[in-house]
Amino acid sequence: MTTGTLTAGRTRFRLPRKQIPVLATLALLLVMYGIGVSQYTAFSNVQVIFNVFIDNGFLLVVAVGMTFVILTGGIDLSVGSVVAMTAMVSAALLQDGMPAALVLVIALLIGPTLGLLMGCVIHFFEIQPFIVTLAGMFFARGMCTFISGASIPITDGFWTSMSQERIGNPRGNFVSISVLIAFVVVAIAAYTLAYTRLGRNVYAIGGNPQSALLMGLPVARTRIAVYTISGLCSAIGGILLSFYTLSGAPLIAVGMELDVIAAVVIGGTVLTGGAGYVFGTVLGVLVLGVIQTLITFDGSLNSWWTKIVIGGLLFAFILLQRLIGIRYK
Amino acid sequence: MNDAMSRYRAITGHRLFWPAAVLFVMLAANTIYRPGFLSIELKDGHLYGTPIDILRLSAPLILVALGMTLVISTGGIDLSVGSLCAISGAIACMYISKQPDQSSLGVVVTALAMAMGVSLVLGAWNGVLVAVIGIQPIIATLILMVAGRGLAQLITEGQIITINSEPYRAIGLGHALTLPLAIFIALAAALLVAAFTRRTALGMIIESVGGNSMASRLAGIRSGRVIFLAYVISAACAAVAGFMMTANVSSADGNAVGLWVELDAILAVVIGGTSLAGGRFFLSGTIIGALIIQTLTTTVYAMDISPQTSLLFKAVVVIAVCLIQAPAFRARFSRRRRNSPPPAPVADKPKEQVPA
Amino acid sequence: GNSDTGGGGSKDDGKITMGFSQVGAESGWRTANTTSIKESAAAAGIELKFDDAQQKQENQIKAIRNYIQQKVDVIAFSPVVESGWDTVLKEAKDAGIPVILTDRSVDSADKTLYKTFLGSDFVKEGRLAGEWLVEQKKSASGPVNIVELQGNTGAAPANDRKKGFGEAIAANPNLKIIASQPGDFTRAGGKQVMEQFLKAYPKIDVLFAHNDDMGLGALEAITAAGKTPGKDITIITVDAVKDGMQALADGKFNFIAECSPLLGPQLMDLAKKVHEGQEVPARIETEETTFTTEQAKEALPNRKY
Amino acid sequence: MTDSRPVLTMTGISKSFPGVRALHDVNFRLFPGEVHALMGENGAGKSTLIKVLTGVYDTDEGAITLHDEPVSFTGPMQATAAGVSTVFQEVNLCTNLSVAENIFIGREPRLLGAVRWGEVRRRARALLADLDLDLDVSAPLGSYSLAIQQMVAIARAIDIKARVLILDEPTSSLDADEVAQLFRIMRQLRDEGIAILFVTHFLDQVYEIADRITVLRNGGLVGEYLTTELPQLSLVEKMIGKELDVLEGIEEHSRRDLAALEEGTPLVAVSNFGRAGAVEPFSLTIHAGEVVGLAGLLGSGRTEVARLLFGADRADGGQVAVDGTASSLRTPAQAIDHGVGFCSENRRAEGIVADLSVRENMILAMQAARGWLRPIPRRRQDELVDKYVKALNIRPADPEVPVRNLSGGNQQKVLLARWLITEPRLLILDEPTRGIDIGAKTEIQKLVTQLSDGGMAVLFISAELEEVLRLSHKVAVMRDRQMVAQLANDESLDADRIMQTIASGSHREEADR
Ligand SMILES: Nc1ncnc2c1ncn2[C@@H]1O[C@H](COP(=O)(O)OP(=O)(O)OP(=O)(O)O)[C@@H](O)[C@H]1O
Ligand SMILES: Nc1ncnc2c1ncn2[C@@H]1O[C@H](COP(=O)(O)OP(=O)(O)OP(=O)(O)O)[C@@H](O)[C@H]1O
Numbered sequence A: 001m002t003t004g005t006l007t008a009g010r011t012r013f014r015l016p017r018k019q020i021p022v023l024a025t026l027a028l029l030l031v032m033y034g035i036g037v038s039q040y041t042a043f044s045n046v047q048v049i050f051n052v053f054i055d056n057g058f059l060l061v062v063a064v065g066m067t068f069v070i071l072t073g074g075i076d077l078s079v080g081s082v083v084a085m086t087a088m089v090s091a092a093l094l095q096d097g098m099p100a101a102l103v104l105v106i107a108l109l110i111g112p113t114l115g116l117l118m119g120c121v122i123h124f125f126e127i128q129p130f131i132v133t134l135a136g137m138f139f140a141r142g143m144c145t146f147i148s149g150a151s152i153p154i155t156d157g158f159w160t161s162m163s164q165e166r167i168g169n170p171r172g173n174f175v176s177i178s179v180l181i182a183f184v185v186v187a188i189a190a191y192t193l194a195y196t197r198l199g200r201n202v203y204a205i206g207g208n209p210q211s212a213l214l215m216g217l218p219v220a221r222t223r224i225a226v227y228t229i230s231g232l233c234s235a236i237g238g239i240l241l242s243f244y245t246l247s248g249a250p251l252i253a254v255g256m257e258l259d260v261i262a263a264v265v266i267g268g269t270v271l272t273g274g275a276g277y278v279f280g281t282v283l284g285v286l287v288l289g290v291i292q293t294l295i296t297f298d299g300s301l302n303s304w305w306t307k308i309v310i311g312g313l314l315f316a317f318i319l320l321q322r323l324i325g326i327r328y329k
Numbered sequence B: 001m002n003d004a005m006s007r008y009r010a011i012t013g014h015r016l017f018w019p020a021a022v023l024f025v026m027l028a029a030n031t032i033y034r035p036g037f038l039s040i041e042l043k044d045g046h047l048y049g050t051p052i053d054i055l056r057l058s059a060p061l062i063l064v065a066l067g068m069t070l071v072i073s074t075g076g077i078d079l080s081v082g083s084l085c086a087i088s089g090a091i092a093c094m095y096i097s098k099q100p101d102q103s104s105l106g107v108v109v110t111a112l113a114m115a116m117g118v119s120l121v122l123g124a125w126n127g128v129l130v131a132v133i134g135i136q137p138i139i140a141t142l143i144l145m146v147a148g149r150g151l152a153q154l155i156t157e158g159q160i161i162t163i164n165s166e167p168y169r170a171i172g173l174g175h176a177l178t179l180p181l182a183i184f185i186a187l188a189a190a191l192l193v194a195a196f197t198r199r200t201a202l203g204m205i206i207e208s209v210g211g212n213s214m215a216s217r218l219a220g221i222r223s224g225r226v227i228f229l230a231y232v233i234s235a236a237c238a239a240v241a242g243f244m245m246t247a248n249v250s251s252a253d254g255n256a257v258g259l260w261v262e263l264d265a266i267l268a269v270v271i272g273g274t275s276l277a278g279g280r281f282f283l284s285g286t287i288i289g290a291l292i293i294q295t296l297t298t299t300v301y302a303m304d305i306s307p308q309t310s311l312l313f314k315a316v317v318v319i320a321v322c323l324i325q326a327p328a329f330r331a332r333f334s335r336r337r338r339n340s341p342p343p344a345p346v347a348d349k350p351k352e353q354v355p356a
Numbered sequence C: 001g002n003s004d005t006g007g008g009g010s011k012d013d014g015k016i017t018m019g020f021s022q023v024g025a026e027s028g029w030r031t032a033n034t035t036s037i038k039e040s041a042a043a044a045g046i047e048l049k050f051d052d053a054q055q056k057q058e059n060q061i062k063a064i065r066n067y068i069q070q071k072v073d074v075i076a077f078s079p080v081v082e083s084g085w086d087t088v089l090k091e092a093k094d095a096g097i098p099v100i101l102t103d104r105s106v107d108s109a110d111k112t113l114y115k116t117f118l119g120s121d122f123v124k125e126g127r128l129a130g131e132w133l134v135e136q137k138k139s140a141s142g143p144v145n146i147v148e149l150q151g152n153t154g155a156a157p158a159n160d161r162k163k164g165f166g167e168a169i170a171a172n173p174n175l176k177i178i179a180s181q182p183g184d185f186t187r188a189g190g191k192q193v194m195e196q197f198l199k200a201y202p203k204i205d206v207l208f209a210h211n212d213d214m215g216l217g218a219l220e221a222i223t224a225a226g227k228t229p230g231k232d233i234t235i236i237t238v239d240a241v242k243d244g245m246q247a248l249a250d251g252k253f254n255f256i257a258e259c260s261p262l263l264g265p266q267l268m269d270l271a272k273k274v275h276e277g278q279e280v281p282a283r284i285e286t287e288e289t290t291f292t293t294e295q296a297k298e299a300l301p302n303r304k305y
Numbered sequence D: 001m002t003d004s005r006p007v008l009t010m011t012g013i014s015k016s017f018p019g020v021r022a023l024h025d026v027n028f029r030l031f032p033g034e035v036h037a038l039m040g041e042n043g044a045g046k047s048t049l050i051k052v053l054t055g056v057y058d059t060d061e062g063a064i065t066l067h068d069e070p071v072s073f074t075g076p077m078q079a080t081a082a083g084v085s086t087v088f089q090e091v092n093l094c095t096n097l098s099v100a101e102n103i104f105i106g107r108e109p110r111l112l113g114a115v116r117w118g119e120v121r122r123r124a125r126a127l128l129a130d131l132d133l134d135l136d137v138s139a140p141l142g143s144y145s146l147a148i149q150q151m152v153a154i155a156r157a158i159d160i161k162a163r164v165l166i167l168d169e170p171t172s173s174l175d176a177d178e179v180a181q182l183f184r185i186m187r188q189l190r191d192e193g194i195a196i197l198f199v200t201h202f203l204d205q206v207y208e209i210a211d212r213i214t215v216l217r218n219g220g221l222v223g224e225y226l227t228t229e230l231p232q233l234s235l236v237e238k239m240i241g242k243e244l245d246v247l248e249g250i251e252e253h254s255r256r257d258l259a260a261l262e263e264g265t266p267l268v269a270v271s272n273f274g275r276a277g278a279v280e281p282f283s284l285t286i287h288a289g290e291v292v293g294l295a296g297l298l299g300s301g302r303t304e305v306a307r308l309l310f311g312a313d314r315a316d317g318g319q320v321a322v323d324g325t326a327s328s329l330r331t332p333a334q335a336i337d338h339g340v341g342f343c344s345e346n347r348r349a350e351g352i353v354a355d356l357s358v359r360e361n362m363i364l365a366m367q368a369a370r371g372w373l374r375p376i377p378r379r380r381q382d383e384l385v386d387k388y389v390k391a392l393n394i395r396p397a398d399p400e401v402p403v404r405n406l407s408g409g410n411q412q413k414v415l416l417a418r419w420l421i422t423e424p425r426l427l428i429l430d431e432p433t434r435g436i437d438i439g440a441k442t443e444i445q446k447l448v449t450q451l452s453d454g455g456m457a458v459l460f461i462s463a464e465l466e467e468v469l470r471l472s473h474k475v476a477v478m479r480d481r482q483m484v485a486q487l488a489n490d491e492s493l494d495a496d497r498i499m500q501t502i503a504s505g506s507h508r509e510e511a512d513r
């Protein structure tokens, strides 16, 4: 009985334990998919999976940004509105005949700028992120209706081709360019969080901001950075959404922030910060997507049963995830 | 002079000072825009005027926000309150609408009791998910937020249930002592919650759980029960708010009642000075927060700010409110001189120093 | 020609499968619309796959994609917004599934992406309301003050009804909209906004509400202010749901432009035709009328929703 | 021994918090190649001085120069960059990150911007080995005891290789071995010319390592002295401003006849009590009026034993008898119902509720036991709080300030008061004197003896073996998460024998005495 063996014992236990929540989520997701396949014939079609990605690409990108924010223990309510604003600005500028490349640059700058401003207010004036980003949400949504009360179609060639390009077999199974962009964003984010100082500082601040400060970490810079990153991801998400719908509509993505937060938290990130992975967020988005798909495939639910069943499935999922988590603790 | 100075400090230092100041400024701005804004007249024995409207309309928000304050203080959050409002309103109206004599007091009381009962059960459900199973509050209550809307619509079958019941209507529109009854209900609820938390030790225990749950557990607090209770109280408050909202228009719309009220409620709580991270809570601050939010909404209508820009206006006001309240902001922008520090402890011996 | 190689809910037993994506259940009107569609599908022997998009375009696009996967025979949907459907409609077209739009239209340049549109013309509803008012007030010598309760900012019915109404009343320069705020299509919203209007503007002659519910909410505010709805203030609304018709019959409302939710039978009819490959007109408007107090009294007894 | 030019000087430093003057016109100098002890009672302003120096707080007045350059740091980040490395008083690390990462975060070895995790772990292991620690460096820091976290914090600060190293009470929860390791490294650094500022309440340690002493009292500077020229007694006198009464009486107390105490039914008796991965099953009886000491090295499982007995962690198996009847101790609330109190070693995470006031923190446990429906009348609260503020000399003496504003030692006293107020029958004290100044420490020791004379049982854990020996009637020895012996505290027992017991491994036969 030496310390050595004790340490070894812990190591044997620790490795899987860290991954258990994520693995459990993955397993449950597969079970849910399995249920779909067994219930509905067309569900087994590979395109169904691809569609989940196609339809949730923008959500995924935004959720990745939100993961950064939540990891520091913050929250960003402005994402849905920033997505809408980005799409709206792009649509309006394209309608005015601005070249696509320029529109892209402008659209991609607005989100991060707003994020940067919010981050500064949150950090320097010590105001709770909830309120600051709520004001940001009002602002961005207000900009949408300010730009136009009605939806603006996008007819630009670049946008249309981005929207309609099918990668894979155009007649069979395919994904859209948005999916690839989303994957690139996920990969960059995962790398940033795991392998860069910025990423590690994000975890440290989420663990204990006071300690992070006393350890000499750049708390101000990091905190402002995560809101900027979230703004950037929202802007990318907005562009993807405008690819997806080929339009900008003032009321699009209303309430999206809740979906995004839900996805991040279902993916195992803790709302108080400090623990979570981008991969978990991917799973969280998939869970929401698959639930949605199951409901559409069923097609027999009326409007209110739809909501009840979504709530029910969410509950079942969370409960199992939690119970498995406890069992292995 | 020093005395006046310190009194000034004491007033501005009070945590309710800045929220109240913001409210005051908003009312003043409205009055400048339209001098009749604050005028109140007596019509049919009822006081009638915009300030009364603001009070009456903020009553449901105050109720919801009171419950939310306790939940937030435990370190949680309750997203389901809007749906709970819809459910309680729907049950009450549905039951009343099915009765032959809608105006009978008995019917209304039964309806309220039923609706309250269901709401308490749903509050307990939230409580169990958070306190017993240990699901993160935001997700636990999101479940009921989504499914609850569906439940409300299931109850009303997607229709707007119109009722014609005087006693029920009175909850939203009745008057007592020339003032809307809703104001008294909200006030009573506030006093009740205040008594419930501050006359007992519940308030301190909630704050302790929210402030440091591990330390609280080791001090022997059964934090599960406390958290559970907070969600149940929140549900009860939401239920009453639901009665008020539906009584106000004598109809229950499963889809519209209490839509997004959770956001407003959280905002009210936060403006009132309670931290979303949990810990200390301030009921009076929450009430002022709710009044600020309602005044803001009313201002948009009263000034007829165009719908296209009204959200921008709200954004500006919200951020201004927060900045003014934030000590860090004020510190940066006021170059005030420090008051003379408290008398120094006199060093009784000369300081010694040794050469290097 | 769409060859059904099994899969999804559509066995090749001659039974038509229709995928229908509804906007949501945001109002009594919408619920009546949903009920009408479900009932007529059952009556017509069409298998209905129903999906509630909960006001989200993304959800509708997802639903349509899933219908394509399930190889339904016809896809019908009420678009949440006008724009942004080209991509997914193209996929449906490639899969050989015909699409019918109901209630609200889309703004695609490529009209071949859908077979037909069935629904109401919101601009027309607004116009009808405006024209009636112009007719009523043609003898008015002084200015007529109008307040407007809009639907949700940015929603198509709100935009269109506002537009139609505005165009119509332009005929008489005396008619002036002095205030216009969103009441979010709800009674509570209508009431709250109207309360402020009544305080801010001592002389309001006309109220135009974008739907009955807001009008009903405003009624209460008007009564509370000690005015008589229908007399002191002329009230015009859109929709003609039962409660609204009742108010009209009671003389509290003055005029309603109907917006019928009962699209079901027509939709099923179209679905069959489209499935059989018959030609259908590109745009079919639901039969809708307008109601005055007298007409409302007549129509009320057999009003279904 | 020292250079003639100070590397760091602070002149005329004043710092006030609302209602409190924490520092007033303090001068301080630090020379290269010296260990400089900063001494003072709890709340004297030591930590505040350090925080002002490192830029955590702004100064109200005064100037700081580093290498003759005036500096004014905006925060530890800048201070570290300028060569001032600090271990703050409470362990300020991120428990959610791994041990290795806590040591290197912010200065990770990188390749093209990517953190080299293998290298981080390897270096961390080497660094810890130098401190004689063998940890799984990729395990989250939170899975280790506070003492180990303290060592990790020290490892981090040392590795920064700064010119000024500041250690604020680094030894408060370390035992003799670790302290020796730390001192070895401090001497090494000193010899390399690094200036070290060291805060502690252990006088012996000061005389062992410090070259120079600066004393603060009540936020004011008392003076700066060479250690060799300042006898212990006058140091104490300068710190507290008066003479200290000696510890007489306490010694005799503990050496009373154990057999007499252990007659009758034990207050708490556990057998085969254990928890997989934490402590091996053990048996222990505690009688009313008995003080049981727990001795062992860092990480030997003393805290785990305490937590099990309090129900903070749930035991896997075994029997519990309270007053001779079988009971269970599965939750803290249950344990409290049985009259058990537990003062945790980790005051920040498991002790204080920072938001609440001193008064509320003190009455918390008593209130919890009464239930929320029966609030303690305000007058009674004030009486109780007043009594313990006086008894433990808590400063500031205002019970309505948030406890977060108190100095570390004063927070510890508040926690003690919390449990004393409940008048438990068995009080478990895990490092109760951690970070407490000598004056208060003797008070607490006296209190423990008084309480046990009054019939209270105490389970006493302390990294200071002398303290355990002084107070306990019986000492249970832990080693490798095993209770290896229970020794009566008679004349034959001393620190050496306990160390031998630990070193020579399992003494099962003695345990089953
Ligand atoms: N943030 C703060 N707000 C208000 N008062 C404070 C704050 N920090 C410290 N103080 C007060 O300043 C005084 C000095 O505290 P400090 O922490 O420097 O003491 P210390 O000498 O380190 O004591 P200890 O030995 O207990 O750690 C105390 O009276 C304390 O209550
Ligand atoms: N040498 C070690 N190697 C690895 N882990 C250790 C070691 N020592 C202790 N631990 C960790 O410390 C905890 C057990 O220590 P516990 O807190 O019970 O110790 P203790 O005897 O109270 O010592 P102290 O509080 O002085 O560290 C366990 O959680 C264990 O993970």
Ligand SMILES: [Mg+2]
Binding pocket: D046, D047, D048, D089, D168, D407, D408, D409
């Ligand atoms: Mg200190």
Ligand SMILES: [Mg+2]
Binding pocket: D145, D146, D302, D303, D304, D345, D430
């Ligand atoms: Mg310990």
